Amino acid sequence: MTEVIDGNAVAEDVRESLRGAIETLTDAGHQPGLATVLMSEDRASATYVSMKQRDCEELGIQSFHVEVDVDAPANELYDTVSDLNANDEVDGILVQHPVADHVDYEEVVRRIDPGKDVDGFHPENVGRLVRGDPRFRPCTPHGVQKLLEHTGVETEGADAVVVGRSNIVGTPLANLLARKADDGNATVTLCHSRTEDLAAKTKQADIVVAAAGVPELVDGSMLSEGVTVVDVGYNRVDGEAVGDVEYESAKEVASAITPVPGGVGPMTRAMLLYNTVKAASQRSGIDVDLP
Ligand SMILES: NC(=O)C1=CN([C@@H]2O[C@H](COP(=O)(O)OP(=O)(O)OC[C@H]3O[C@@H](n4cnc5c(N)ncnc54)[C@H](OP(=O)(O)O)[C@@H]3O)[C@@H](O)[C@H]2O)C=CC1
Ligand SMILES: Nc1nc(=O)c2c([nH]1)NC[C@@H]1CN(c3ccc(C(=O)N[C@@H](CCC(=O)O)C(=O)O)cc3)C=[N+]21
Numbered sequence: 001m002t003e004v005i006d007g008n009a010v011a012e013d014v015r016e017s018l019r020g021a022i023e024t025l026t027d028a029g030h031q032p033g034l035a036t037v038l039m040s041e042d043r044a045s046a047t048y049v050s051m052k053q054r055d056c057e058e059l060g061i062q063s064f065h066v067e068v069d070v071d072a073p074a075n076e077l078y079d080t081v082s083d084l085n086a087n088d089e090v091d092g093i094l095v096q097h098p099v100a101d102h103v104d105y106e107e108v109v110r111r112i113d114p115g116k117d118v119d120g121f122h123p124e125n126v127g128r129l130v131r132g133d134p135r136f137r138p139c140t141p142h143g144v145q146k147l148l149e150h151t152g153v154e155t156e157g158a159d160a161v162v163v164g165r166s167n168i169v170g171t172p173l174a175n176l177l178a179r180k181a182d183d184g185n186a187t188v189t190l191c192h193s194r195t196e197d198l199a200a201k202t203k204q205a206d207i208v209v210a211a212a213g214v215p216e217l218v219d220g221s222m223l224s225e226g227v228t229v230v231d232v233g234y235n236r237v238d239g240e241a242v243g244d245v246e247y248e249s250a251k252e253v254a255s256a257i258t259p260v261p262g263g264v265g266p267m268t269r270a271m272l273l274y275n276t277v278k279a280a281s282q283r284s285g286i287d288v289d290l291p
Contacts (some may be wrong), residue, residue, distance in 0.1 A: 003151060003256040007143075007231075010150045011266035014274060014291060015059060021277050022060050031278035033062035034092040034118065034272070035084045039099040041070050041239055044236070053269055055269050061276055064090060070100045075189035077103055078111055085113040091283055092118035092276040097168065115283060118275035121167065130175055135282075136275045141173035143267025144209060144230050145183050151256050153207065153228045156185035161201050163218065163244070164211035165192045169232055173209060198222065210244035220249030229257040232264045 025032055034056050036049045049065070056063035064084070068077050077099065084093045093116045095108050109117075114124040120136035128135050132284065137145075148155060161178045164170035170190060177186040189201050193212075199222040202208050210218045211232035233244025243260030251257050258264055274290065281288045 002254050004251075005147055005151050005256055005258045005263060007147060007258060009262040010147055011143075011270035013150075014146065014267075014270040015055070017291040018059060018273055018277050021281065021290060024288050025277070025280050025284065025286055026060060028284070028286050029062070030284035030286060031062050031089075032091050032277050033064060033089045034276045035064040035066065035087075035090045036178045037066045037068065037073070037077070037080055037093070037095040038082070039068040039070060039103065040096065042098075044203055045096050045098075052094070052269060052272060055273055056276075057272060061273065062089060067205060072100075073092065074103045074107075077108055081108060081111045085111075088117065091279040092116055092272075094119055094272065103162050116279055118279055119168075120172065120270060120275065120276065123200065125166075128170070129172060132179060132181075134176075136278065137271070138168065138172040139271040139275065140169045140211075140232060140264060140268045141176050142231065142271040142274070143264055145176060146271070147230060147264065148207070148228070149183060150171070151228065155183060155207070158186045158206040159189070159204055160186040160207040160209070161189045161191060161205035162209045162211065163191045163198065163202070164213070164232070165190055166211065169211040170209075177207075188224055212244050215242045216243055216246040217244045218250065219234065219246035220246055220251075220253050223250060223253045225253050226255045227253065230252045230264065231258050231260050234260060234265060 008248045018025035038049050066080050084090050093112050100250040109121045114122045125135050162170050162174045174188045174190040202222045207228045209230040215235045229250050231243035231245040235242045241261050
């Protein structure tokens with residue numbers, strides 16, 4: 001039987017396990033705070049951001065939200081980031097990607113205080129991760145790791161194929177899976193749009209993670225019996241959420257698979273809360289137990 005990995009349930013576990021730490025920090029006078037920044041007219045982005053705010057509210061994390069007009073000059077977004085960097089109540093800053101076309105997202109990320117960079121996108125934090133001393137693991141890759149751990153999928157010695165090499169998902173995930181660590185030690189192949197024969201790569205994998213943004217790119221014929229399939233893709237097709245994996249055919253061969261929705265998405269949000277609590281602990285110097 002194929003196990004359908006329940007991302008909502010694992011995310012709920014993560015949230016519950018953060019409650020104690022949030023209480024400790026709050027009682028000590030440092031309630032964790034997360035700021036979200038939106039500079040986009042995209043409806044989906046607005047929805048994600050409001051879900052993140054709701055998550056905070058539910059757990060007793062203070063949330064701040066700033067909207068920057070899409071037509072505003074880049075400086076307005078930079079100033080917003082500076083203000084949030086200086087705001088002592090703000091432990092974490094997330095600037096929702098993408099931002100307006102005329103703004104360089106990389107420059108925005110460089111301006112975020114690395115100690116508040118709960119996305120884990122700042123070059124200093126990327127460097128630390130690659131050097132084997134992560135401060136904030138990027139939320140989606142971290143969520144994927146948690147799902148694998150929860151499902152009892154051993155990464156050590158496994159052949160893992162990551163499809164997609166973005167800075168947000170594929171590249172950091174490949175790094176984490178390849179790290180010399182209990183939740184790493186995989187042999188990782190990082191595939192992208194110039195990969196010659198994607199099916200040949202995915203066929204030899206024990207773990208396939210699809211993060212290409214191409215609806216149903218990976219199907220059952222490209223997989224081997226017993227593979228674990230993690231679908232990061234979140235694409236709107238005729239108003240429906242569709243992953244990067246053709247779920248029905250992949251499920252036929254997989255031993256475990258994540259659905260869309262209800263797989264990686266909720267984990268991304270849960271790990272954002274985790275990073276926010278971690279930031280609050282680091283900034284306040286108050287030690288807490290983190291899952
Ligand atoms: N559930 C969640 O929490 C999240 C979901 N997502 C979703 O994950 C998906 C990926 O997002 P993101 O990483 O930001 O996407 P990007 O568009 O930034 O990157 C896509 C990557 O996939 C590669 N790619 C594109 N087409 C193919 C192909 N035909 N074969 C192999 N590789 C290909 C690209 O290659 P190249 O580098 O050569 O261009 C690129 O490396 C999207 O559907 C997004 O919505 C993203 C973040 C969080
Ligand atoms: N700076 C930045 N950080 C991000 O982490 C970031 C970003 N920008 N830009 C966009 C992507 C996308 N992303 C998702 C988060 C949650 C769900 C999610 O919760 N999905 C639910 C359902 C959502 C729904 O109901 O529509 C699910 O899959 O079950 C999806 C996608 C974070 N991203």
